[in-house]
Amino acid sequence: xxxxxxxxxxxxxxxxxxxxxxxxxxxxxxxxxxxxxxxxxxxxxxxxxxxxxxxxxxxxxxxxxxxxxxxxxxxxxxxxxxxxxxxxxxxxxxxxxxxxxxxxxxxxxxxxxxxxxxxxxxxxxxxxxxxxxxxxxxxxxxxxxxxxxxxxxxxxxxxxxxxxxxxxxxxxxxxxxxxxxxxxxxxxxxxxxxxxxxxxxxxxxxxxxxxxxxxxxxxxxxxxxxxxxxxxxxxxxxxxxxxxxxxxxxxxxxxxxxxxxxxxxxxxxxxxxxxxxxxxxxxxxxxxxxxxxxxxxxxxxxxxxxxxxxxxxxxxxxxxxxxxxxxxxxxxxxxxxxxxxxxxxxxxxxxxxxxxxxxxxxxxx
Amino acid sequence: xxxxxxxxxxxxxxxxxxxxxxxxxxxxxxxxxxxxxxxxxxxxxxxxxxxxxxxxxxxxxxxxxxxxxxxxxxxxxxxxxxxxxxxxxxxxxxxxxxxxxxxxxxxxxxxxxxxxxxxxxxxxxxxxxxxxxxxxxxxxxxxxxxxxxxxxxxxxxxxxxxxxxxxxxxxxxxxxxxxxxxxxxxxxxxxxxxxxxxxxxxxxxxxxxxxxxxxxxxxxxxxxxxxxxxxxxxxxxxxxxxxxxxxxxxxxxx
Numbered sequence: 001x002x003x004x005x006x007x008x009x010x011x012x013x014x015x016x017x018x019x020x021x022x023x024x025x026x027x028x029x030x031x032x033x034x035x036x037x038x039x040x041x042x043x044x045x046x047x048x049x050x051x052x053x054x055x056x057x058x059x060x061x062x063x064x065x066x067x068x069x070x071x072x073x074x075x076x077x078x079x080x081x082x083x084x085x086x087x088x089x090x091x092x093x094x095x096x097x098x099x100x101x102x103x104x105x106x107x108x109x110x111x112x113x114x115x116x117x118x119x120x121x122x123x124x125x126x127x128x129x130x131x132x133x134x135x136x137x138x139x140x141x142x143x144x145x146x147x148x149x150x151x152x153x154x155x156x157x158x159x160x161x162x163x164x165x166x167x168x169x170x171x172x173x174x175x176x177x178x179x180x181x182x183x184x185x186x187x188x189x190x191x192x193x194x195x196x197x198x199x200x201x202x203x204x205x206x207x208x209x210x211x212x213x214x215x216x217x218x219x220x221x222x223x224x225x226x227x228x229x230x231x232x233x234x235x236x237x238x239x240x241x242x243x244x245x246x247x248x249x250x251x252x253x254x255x256x257x258x259x260x261x262x263x264x265x266x267x268x269x270x271x272x273x274x275x276x277x278x279x280x281x282x283x284x285x286x287x288x289x290x291x292x293x294x295x296x297x298x299x300x301x302x303x304x305x306x307x308x309x310x311x312x313x314x315x316x317x318x319x320x321x322x323x324x325x326x327x328x329x330x331x332x333x334x335x336x337x338x339x340x341x342x343x344x345x346x347x348x349x350x351x352x353x354x355x356x357x358x359x360x361x362x363x364x365x
Numbered sequence: 366x367x368x369x370x371x372x373x374x375x376x377x378x379x380x381x382x383x384x385x386x387x388x389x390x391x392x393x394x395x396x397x398x399x400x401x402x403x404x405x406x407x408x409x410x411x412x413x414x415x416x417x418x419x420x421x422x423x424x425x426x427x428x429x430x431x432x433x434x435x436x437x438x439x440x441x442x443x444x445x446x447x448x449x450x451x452x453x454x455x456x457x458x459x460x461x462x463x464x465x466x467x468x469x470x471x472x473x474x475x476x477x478x479x480x481x482x483x484x485x486x487x488x489x490x491x492x493x494x495x496x497x498x499x500x501x502x503x504x505x506x507x508x509x510x511x512x513x514x515x516x517x518x519x520x521x522x523x524x525x526x527x528x529x530x531x532x533x534x535x536x537x538x539x540x541x542x543x544x545x546x547x548x549x550x551x552x553x554x555x556x557x558x559x560x561x562x563x564x565x566x567x568x569x570x571x572x573x574x575x576x577x578x579x580x581x582x583x584x585x586x587x588x589x590x591x592x593x594x595x596x597x598x599x600x601x602x603x604x605x606x607x608x609x610x611x612x613x614x615x616x617x618x619x
Contacts, residue, residue: 072457072476073456073457074451075478075482075486079489083482135479139479139480139481140462140464140479140480141468141480144461144462144477144479147471151476
């Protein structure tokens with residue numbers, strides 16, 4: 001037999017051996033974690049809606065999920081969650097683009113003050129353009145708005161400076177910015193607050209070089225504040241709910257995810273402290289025949305999330321089992337009722353709900 | 366005229382006032398009270414098989430009273446623990462800003478919690494009354510009134526002086542919250558009570574303005590044990606109950 005580079009490769013390098021011939025839930029494209037996360041390591045999260053799944057499982061799976069902006073202890077957990085506490089390490093809501101991420105860091109350290117500072121809704125509520133759905137009816141006064149944001153930025157700084165591992169999920173390349181200073185919104189103005197004005201707001205579809213540059217700057221910035229930090233990057237497998245490009249949303253999704261995936265590769269390739277975790281591949285891979293998407297072909301099922309998190313635990317926490325969700329809840333009657341309700345919902349559609357700003361884009365028809 | 370009132374610890378001020386009236390002669394009406402924080406009516410609600418159940422003894426006795434006494438209206442003086450819970454500074458002292466309020470009234474050294482979240486918290490705090498309100502509402506077509514909690518006692522020294530040793534130690538651990546804060550929370554709880562009662566078709570009787578000082582605190586003459594108001598306050602509430610009950614009396618029974 002002629003010698004060639006493919007002869008003695010491990011099984012995971014071959015499609016048939018590691019994908020086609022392996023049962024769906026046994027497919028493991030991670031192969032090996034780049035580093036290990038100990039139970040003591042503080043793990044911070046940020047990113048798109050899919051990152052909420054990661055945060056949820058981290059906190060319930062034995063990791064030291066680092067939340068620096070918790071609701072006051074008098075607030076019951078269900079209420080705290082409704083007000084966006086604990087969905088991520090700080091109450092920043094969904095961060096869909098790399099541009100939003102770097103700007104959040106700069107804003108938290110007083111290095112960037114966007115001109116479009118606040119929106120006021122029809123009821124007089126004060127809306128944060130950069131986390132428009134975090135406060136259900138908006139903040140009740142300008143004073144409260146400013147005070148809350150001040151606390152929020154302090155929480156962001158603490159997450160940056162004190163975490164050991166930062167998990168960031170890249171979601172989109174498309175977004176809207178304020179023309180004069182380039183401030184990037186998570187949602188187009190007018191969708192969940194504010195008013196759209198084409199003279200003020202501009203569509204932006206990030207190119208691979210933009211995403212890489214933004215993320216390089218963001219990771220460098222965090223490192224400059226916290227030199228022990230390591231990063232895990234993921235790409236959200238959730239397709240775009242709508243595209244502002246004049247083309248099929250399917251084509252835009254492929255572009256967006258491809259760019260983000262390439263950017264992750266660029267960032268992780270030469271840096272031992274930056275790992276790429278293939279949740280995108282686990283969910284979208286053809287091996288599962290679309291099983292990890294719900295009926296809307298967009299929401300990720302609990303089964304899919306469980307597959308992702310099982311591999312995350314296996315390769316980063318050196319665990320093989322993710323605790324069953326039923327073990328997560330406090331053992332009381334209310335929790336039991338909640339569990340029963342959740343199971344009922346699960347039977348209807350096995351999808352996990354997350355607070356997804358993007359969904360507001362498709363509520364008009 | 367027969368009056369029926371069910372309530373928790375704040376009801377004591379009213380029943381004490383009524384006893385004093387009885388001792389000094391015929392008050393001209395009878396008060397049947399149901400102390401829902403004491404046996405046999407406590408706990409007033411409990412969870413069984415995932416459902417909230419109203420105390421069966423209360424159900425029987427209250428129905429009997431409604432049938433036997435034929436009142437013109439029903440009065441409730443439920444709740445109160447929610448205010449007591451905010452008497453201390455808690456693990457993370459907080460404050461909040463009423464929309465339109467002078468921001469000087471906000472303690473900037475404390476964590477600022479959004480107004481809406483504090484309101485939701487207060488709604489959650491008073492929500493324990495929902496099932497009992499619904500239950501009473503389902504028993505009768507008579508007008509139902511919930512008496513709002515009395516305003517707060519501002520003096521920290523007085524509160525500590527009135528507390529028993531165990532309570533005093535507990536209060537000292539994190540310190541008593543400033544009166545401005547306690548008063549704001551009290552107002553918020555009254556708002557939340559209005560919100561809950563409106564949904565259950567129950568009216569709210571507010572504390573009479575004559576019991577408040579210029580800062581909205583309970584006047585010293587009505588201070589009780591630091592959390593509850595005294596019988597003098599109970600007497601004013603009782604007068605108000607009688608006044609409302611008379612408004613609902615059929616003409617031939619006045």
